[in-house]
Amino acid sequence: MHLSKIGKIKIITHREISENNTIKQITVSKSKSGKWHACVTCDIVESLFNITKISFAKAVGIDVGIKSFVYDSDEHNTPNPLNLKKMLKPLVRVQRKVSKCVKNSNNRIKHIKRLQRIHERITNKRNDFQHKLSSIYANHYDVIFVEDLQLTNMVKNHKLAQSIMDSSWSSFLQKLEYKCKLLIKVPARNTTIDCSRCGSKVPKNLAIRIHRCTVCGLVLDRDYNAAINILKKGLKIFNQSKLPQELWEVTPVEITKWSRKQEKATGRPVVVHSVNGEMVQ
Numbered sequence: 122m123h124l125s126k127i128g129k130i131k132i133i134t135h136r137e138i139s140e141n142n143t144i145k146q147i148t149v150s151k152s153k154s155g156k157w158h159a160c161v162t163c164d165i166v167e168s169l170f171n172i173t174k175i176s177f178a179k180a181v182g183i184d185v186g187i188k189s190f191v192y193d194s195d196e197h198n199t200p201n202p203l204n205l206k207k208m209l210k211p212l213v214r215v216q217r218k219v220s221k222c223v224k225n226s227n228n229r230i231k232h233i234k235r236l237q238r239i240h241e242r243i244t245n246k247r248n249d250f251q252h253k254l255s256s257i258y259a260n261h262y263d264v265i266f267v268e269d270l271q272l273t274n275m276v277k278n279h280k281l282a283q284s285i286m287d288s289s290w291s292s293f294l295q296k297l298e299y300k301c302k303l304l305i306k307v308p309a310r311n312t313t314i315d316c317s318r319c320g321s322k323v324p325k326n327l328a329i330r331i332h333r334c335t336v337c338g339l340v341l342d343r344d345y346n347a348a349i350n351i352l353k354k355g356l357k358i359f360n361q362s363k364l365p366q367e368l369w370e371v372t373p374v375e376i377t378k379w380s381r382k383q384e385k386a387t388g389r390p391v392v393v394h395s396v397n398g399e400m401v402q
Contacts, residue, residue, distance in 0.1 A: 122159060124149070138163060153237040175302050177361045180264040182352030184312070184344050185293070187284045188330075191254065192344035194352040199254060204246045205287040212239050251293045259300035266355030267294055268309035307354040317341075317349035 122132045124147070138144070142163040149159050182194040190201035205212075215236045222229035258265060272291060276282045298304045314322050319337040332339065332346040339346075 122147075132159065141166070152241060154234065154241045156241075173302065175263045177264055177356070177359060179262050180266065180352065180356065180361070181258070181262045182266045182348045182350070182355060183258070184268065184348040184351060185270075185288070185290045186344055187281065187288060189344050190288060190293075192342065192348050193258075194345075194348040196345055198342075198344075201288060202246070202250055203284065203287050204243045204250075205283070208239060208243050212236070212243075215239060247289055247292075251289070251296055255293060255296040255300050258297060259302075262301065264303045264305065264355070265297060265301050266305050266307055266351050267297070268312060268351060269306040270309055305355050305358065307351055307358070312347045312350040312354070313343060315350050317346045317353070 123129050138161065142165050144161055145164050146162040147159055148162070149157065151157050184192050186192065187201055187203075189198050191197075191199040215232055219229060219232045219236060222232060270290060272285070275285055278285075294304070311322070314324055316323055316332070316334040316337065316339055318339045319334060321334060321336040323332060323334055325332070325343065330343055332341055332343045334340075
C-alpha cells in the first residue's frame, strides 16, 4: 500500500478489492495494543434493477438473552459465549499487577500493554461471534423482528449488569440492521409473560426457564415463547400471519347437543375448541 508522504508499506489484505471499485479514502488507525489497521473506503456502483424484494414468508422473531444469546421463532438456539466472563481471571491478574507497580515505571507500562492486549482479544472474539451470527440471519431471512430494549434501565440491575454489558446486544442489533433487508423493533412489553398460543398472562421470574400455560396447556422454553410473541407483534404491524398450526389461538367453548350425543354413542369425551374462529374437535 502506498501512502502519501510515507511511501510503500507491506500489508496483509483482509479481502481483495475489485478493479471496478474506486478507492475514495484510506483511514489508518493504531489500536491501544500497538497494532496498525488501514480501512479502505470504496465507491461501489450497483444497478437499481438488482434490488431484491422483501418476502414476509422469510420473517423471524429474535429474543436476545444472557443464557441464550439468541433464541428465534424457528426454535434455533445460540448459547451466549460470555467472552469477558471466560477471560476474567487473566484480566484480574494483570490488573492487580498494574495497581502494584510504581506510576510511570517501565514495568507498569509493560503490564498496561498486556492488559490492553487482553481487552482487545475479548473485543475481537465478541465482534467475530456477532458478525458470523448476524450474517447467518441476514442471509436466511428477509425480515427480522427484535425487541426495543431499554438497556440503560436494564443495566441498573447490579446482579446482571456485567453479563448484559458482556453480551453487547446493541452492537449485535446494529450489525443486523445494516446487513439484513429489513429490521423492525417491536415493544418489549409482556413478550415473556404472554402465552404465544392463547395470549393469557403467565407471570414468571428469571429463575423459571420453562413457560407453562395453565389455560391452554402450552409448555415450551420461555425464550422460544418470547420469540414467537415478538414475531406475532411484528407481523401485526404489516397485517401478516405466519405461525405454525400448533400455536393457533385455542379458546374452549361449550359442548353442543350433537357432540353430547356423539359422546354417549362412542363412550369417549368429545372436546370442542374454537381455532381461528372455526369449530374443531
